[in-house]
Amino acid sequence: MTAPRVKFCGLTSAEDLEAAAQAGASYAGFVFFPKSPRNLSLDAARALALVAPVGLAKVALVVDPDDAALDAILAQVPIDMIQLHGAEPPDRVAALRARHGLPVMKAVGIASAADLPKLATYEAVADQILVDAKPAAGADLPGGNGLAFEWRLIAGRDWVRPWMLAGGLTPDNVADAIRLTGAQQVDVSSGVEAAPGVKDAARMKAFVQAARGSAAA
Numbered sequence: 413m414t415a416p417r418v419k420f421c422g423l424t425s426a427e428d429l430e431a432a433a434q435a436g437a438s439y440a441g442f443v444f445f446p447k448s449p450r451n452l453s454l455d456a457a458r459a460l461a462l463v464a465p466v467g468l469a470k471v472a473l474v475v476d477p478d479d480a481a482l483d484a485i486l487a488q489v490p491i492d493m494i495q496l497h498g499a500e501p502p503d504r505v506a507a508l509r510a511r512h513g514l515p516v517m518k519a520v521g522i523a524s525a526a527d528l529p530k531l532a533t534y535e536a537v538a539d540q541i542l543v544d545a546k547p548a549a550g551a552d553l554p555g556g557n558g559l560a561f562e563w564r565l566i567a568g569r570d571w572v573r574p575w576m577l578a579g580g581l582t583p584d585n586v587a588d589a590i591r592l593t594g595a596q597q598v599d600v601s602s603g604v605e606a607a608p609g610v611k612d613a614a615r616m617k618a619f620v621q622a623a624r625g626s627a628a629a
């Protein structure tokens with residue numbers, strides 16, 4: 413098994429970016445969602461993206477964006493992939509992919525087996541799938557809640573597209589999660605934070621090492 417690729421989501425500072433690169437991450441997620449403690453203004457996101465180390469793919473996380481909002485982000489911030497983390501229907505995912513000419517990753521929330529058919533639906537229209545925990549009803553945030561789902565639900569699944577596992581991952585559980593699901597990519601936000609919106613460089617490093625350790629086991 414090749415070493416799993418890691419996405420750190422919700423980076424908010426140049427220190428976070430540097431720590432992500434030093435740890436060996438493949439993706440850096442920038443959150444554009446005002447209610448999030450990880451939200452970035454366009455100016456802040458642009459400044460970060462411009463100093464992002466080469467080789468770190470910059471992901472814009474948006475939630476049910478209208479065209480004007482996404483146009484504004486992409487006009488100002490050099491972005492490599494769009495992450496749709498709302499209730500975007502499949503035709504909207506396809507339309508945004510065509511409109512912007514960037515790869516699109518669609519987040520799909522999983523809480524039970526009843527949610528699994530959505531994975532195939534979105535694999536038909538997105539470039540990648542982020543398989544995340546479905547937030548509790550009434551949650552303030554659609555993601556980044558430190559909530560895991562039952563990984564066995566997707567164990568042994570045949571995937572059509574590249575996908576990432578997310579939801580409640582930490583340096584302590586990511587190796588088990590990879591072994592159980594076969595994930596080749598993992599995404600984490602709150603599990604490597606010292607406080608909401610503040611990443612912890614030591615936890616980021618430990619996370620990547622644990623993910624890589626799973627591949628060697």
Ligand SMILES: O=C(O)c1ccccc1NCC(=O)[C@H](O)[C@H](O)COP(=O)(O)O
Pocket residue numbers: 421422441443445448449450451473475497544553554555556557558559560578579580581599600601602603
């Ligand atoms: O992280 C946020 O603040 C956020 C806000 C709005 C929509 C999605 C958000 N995060 C999505 C992510 O990609 C997270 O990395 C993913 O949900 C896992 O989060 P965590 O369980 O905290 O590791």
